[in-house]
Structures are given as structure tokens and as C-alpha cells.
Amino acid sequence: MTTCPPQSVRPGHGLTVADAMDPCDYRIADDRTVDQADDMLRGADTEYLLVCDHDGRCEGLVTRTGLHPFLARSWYTERTAISATAHQRGPFAWPTMGLALAALAMRIKHLAVWPVVDEDGYILGVLTADRATGLLAVAPAQ
Known part of the structure; x- marks a missing residue:
């Protein structure tokens, strides 16, 4: 070989x-809901948010595209935590x-x-x- x-x-x-x-200005806690993430993405006019755990460590990255399946069902967005979504995870x-x-x-x-x-x-x-x-x-x- x-x-x-x-x-x-x-x-x-x-x-x-x-x-x-580049610096990242937009983060969301992993216990926040999909609805809250969608509000942040729209308000900040950004395509992604970094996901942090309760200690502030990076858990991954969530995108607008990744949230689409959850946003199709309004009741789902109010109850689903970001940690339960399929978002980009490590290694980083x-x-x-x-x-x-x-x-x-x-x-x-x-x-x-x-x-x-x-x-x-x-x-x-x-x-x-x-x-x-x-x-x-x-x-x-x-």
C-alpha cells in the first residue's frame, strides 16, 4: 500500500x-422552540442560527431550510425544541x-x-x- x-x-x-x-451574532438555546427560531431568523434576516446548550457550548447550527418541515405544522412549532430537530451538529x-x-x-x-x-x-x-x-x-x- x-x-x-x-x-x-x-x-x-x-x-x-x-x-x-467571521463573528457570529445570532445564537439560540437548544431548549427554545422552532417557532422562536423562526422569529429570530426572520427578525435578523439571516439564514442560520448557532445552537448552544445550557452551558453556552456549541451544539450545532440550524437553518431556515432545516426548519421547513416543522413550520408546515403550526402546532408543532410551538412545542418542538430546537434540540429535537435535525440540524447540523459537530464535529466543528x-x-x-x-x-x-x-x-x-x-x-x-x-x-x-x-x-x-x-x-x-x-x-x-x-x-x-x-x-x-x-x-x-x-x-x-x-
Whole structure:
């Protein structure tokens, strides 16, 4: 069996997730309802909310698209907690992760947005596929 060294597998741009991540202003607790999440998404005019547990650690990310099945039934939105929905869950990106590796992982997982957490699971920001791809396109390979 032949293996390739990591340098030949991914470009060596030297950029990390920390270089490309954006702050995330919109969060919701995992015990909040789908109805509350929908209100926040509409009010903030955003496509996603980061989901946090009772300790403030990142549990995942919920999108408008992910809430559609629950919003079709009005009585369901008032009773269903975000934790019970099928939303994007970990593993998450970390700030020291190579940006090329993160972009590859996002392509494989079909993610447009990926939460970035510290070693304790607290949210530091988000990485978007567009930003990662854009930075890698203009960064010189090392």
C-alpha cells in the first residue's frame, strides 16, 4: 500500500480557519422552540442560527431550510425544541485547523457555514465556504 505525504494532498497556503472566520451574532438555546427560531431568523434576516446548550457550548447550527418541515405544522412549532430537530451538529472547525483542510471538509460535507469552536466547545465564530474558497484562491501556495 502506498501512502502520500500530507504536503502532496493539500496545498500549503499557511492559512488557518482563524484567518477566515467571521463573528457570529445570532445564537439560540437548544431548549427554545422552532417557532422562536423562526422569529429570530426572520427578525435578523439571516439564514442560520448557532445552537448552544445550557452551558453556552456549541451544539450545532440550524437553518431556515432545516426548519421547513416543522413550520408546515403550526402546532408543532410551538412545542418542538430546537434540540429535537435535525440540524447540523459537530464535529466543528477549530481556529488552528488549516484553511485548505477546512474547505475540503466543507465541500465533502456540503456545508455552506461551519461553526468554529475552542477546545472547550465554546463558539468563536463561523467559517463560510465562500470566504474560505475566496481566500484560498488569492493566497499564494507555499
